[in-house]
Amino acid sequence: MRRKPQIAFFWLSVLLVALPFLTGAALGNSWVRVLDFALLYVMLALGLNIVVGYAGLLDLGYVAFYALGAYLYAWLASPHFGVHLPFWAVLPLGAALAGLFGVLLGAPTLRLRGDYLAIVTLGFGEIIRIFMNNLNAPVNITNGPQGINLIDPVALGGFRFAGTQQVLGVSLPSTYLFYYLFLAFTLAAIFIAMRLQDSRIGRAWAALREDEVAAAAMGVNTRNLKLLAFAMGATFGGLAGGLFAAFQGFISPESFNLWESILILCMIVLGGMGHIPGVILGAVLLTVLPEALRYIGDWQRHAFGHVYVDPSDLRMLLFGLALVLMMVYRPAGLIPSRQRKREFAAEDGVAEQEQASLYDARG
């Protein structure tokens, strides 16, 4: 019986290694690019999940950290400033900068809860984007709405993630190479997120999410733990941002708008907040499905010779519908943690019990 998880693990590894080839063969190489993005979003969703899912802080400005990671990468590895630092040096710097901003932006929000926190973080997210949009004069820092391009391709010890490369006698396009690079980072992110959840820190976050006052009264330093959650989440975001810049070779403020924050939040909510498998599924689904919807345009052209329903409109419509259906049928997410599931199932019971306890206490 002990062998079973190992066998599953083996086949999962084989699948993950073979996935770009299978996808490329079945759907074409453009879909491997979609896989790359799916991995990027898994990292982002895992990061935001630390803030929202673990610590219960509703952050709507998460994309700001993604932007910071990406811009730092572009500043330190492109002709924009003429600085060309290597990948392994820039990426941690971007993650650290984002983490620092996580603390800076988190600090003023410490007293805020729920809706108020959401509004303020949303503002921060927009401020960063607007800065990126406008910091091209008097000194050109971000190159404004045009963004920064010609970002250096990733090179690791002489191996370049650009064009097609020969690896062990197989020629791999760069999208394949990035898949493996992102996969390595994603696995590390999953590992860190799992370990954090099941630790002294993770329990303190959960306590904070459940009842901030009680957590404080049990000795949890709520200020530090909130800042730590913001910092950890932001670090994941900054890392993903750096990878994104390296992958695209071009970034502009447009990529970091509010919609992006909401999308990442939806991934968490759809998959199952606070539960890593759920978050991964949510991120993959919400990256892959919109791409799949593009086929509807082709299909219409094929069938009617004209596109009646614009796939991008349909995307929003189906997206909304999916969320509504989910709220009704699976409010705790597609794969909720056992805890979350009970939480939603028990809501009425707990509320009743709370009433009763108040009543008892008074009487």
Add this chain to the structure above:
Amino acid sequence: MLEVNAVSKRFGGVTALEDVTLAVNKGEIYGLIGPNGAGKTTLFNCMTGLYSVTSGEIRLEGHPLHNRKPHEIVARGFARTFQNIRLFANMTALENIMVGRHTRTRAGVLGAVLRCERTRAEERAIRERARELLDFAGLHGKGRFLAGHLPYGDQRRLEIARALATDPHLLALDEPVAGMNPTERRQMGELFRRLRDAGITLLLIEHDVKLVMDVCDRVAVLDYGRKIAEGTPEQVQRDPAVIAAYLGAETRAAGAAP
């Protein structure tokens, strides 16, 4: 051990505490009683850092507690429970107690991620201590249940276990037997004495007069935010001011009800 010196607390126009002075000695069970709305819970909240005091000072073994952060006060060895139970309802009973170990343990992000031998040893110790406390509070075998799903009496006991996990010298209990039946109340009285014998000083808010008379060494009475009496349970029980306050409270309540 605990000195409350001329503490006042105002919420806008409401004076919840006025010039309250009292001292709790090491090793005693100190009762705090008074009619509804007298300011007992407010005093607890001021002591444990949830409210700032308007004026006055509170000291624990000489260290000022007023206007300190709750976690700093817990670290000093002063823990509490809540009148309207505030467990982490969606965490298990055991996890609730494990959170209580937070101040007495160290593992940070790096320790959590690397899970080195030190972290693992610490985690084992946390779990072990939490199990002990679970048994101590009479919740043997209930560690895996969600705190919010436990019966009412067990939730009260779990709150005490969670507070004990912070290794307090002084434990403040806000109506710990509210909603319990007489048998359970007797058991809780036993538990309080065991805690005192283990060297923990207890501060007890309670409406159950019988229990207060049974277990408390000394009692203070609050009414309208003022301390109107202090002494042994027998002295306090005979104090005319106390009798007037309670009778007054009854007439007030009777007057309010149609």
